[in-house]
Amino acid sequence: MKKLFICTLFFISLLSKAQNYAALDKILTVLEERRGINQHLENVSVENKKFVLIKDFPDHTERSFIIIKGKDATYVEMFDDKATGQSTSNVFSGDIIRKKNIISLRADKLENKKIPIPVSKTLLLTKQKEIIYLIDINSRDRWIDEESYTKKSK
Incomplete structure (x- = not known):
């Protein structure tokens, strides 16, 4: 018992x-x-997408773009100097690897010339209220899908 x-x-x-x-x-x-x-979000396509990040500082503005076309990617940095009004840019090209919601970007060419240390970013694909974001895992920067941004502003 x-x-x-x-x-x-x-x-x-x-x-x-x-x-x-x-x-x-x-x-x-x-x-x-x-x-x-x-x-x-495995079924969400990032093919032919353009993601935008804008940072505003007291002396300059930084605009960055990630353009994904298939397995190839282009990473563009644009710097706008507020004092002089001049803009400069760097255009990197490389490739991406996607595993579920993680996207790894490795840009090893600067304006079609091989560079010794590639620019690399590890991004987390997220979606909130029908807006697609890429969140940089290291810096927590949020890259918004340009289509979502332009659709919202119209």
């Missing part, structure tokens, strides 16, 4: 822990989806 009581108590505790685990797992899944970590 004593063994039956202990076995029943043990079984009930296991069952309650399983329910607690399921509830905690559900809460964590919802939180991850809100932050964009656990989104399933």
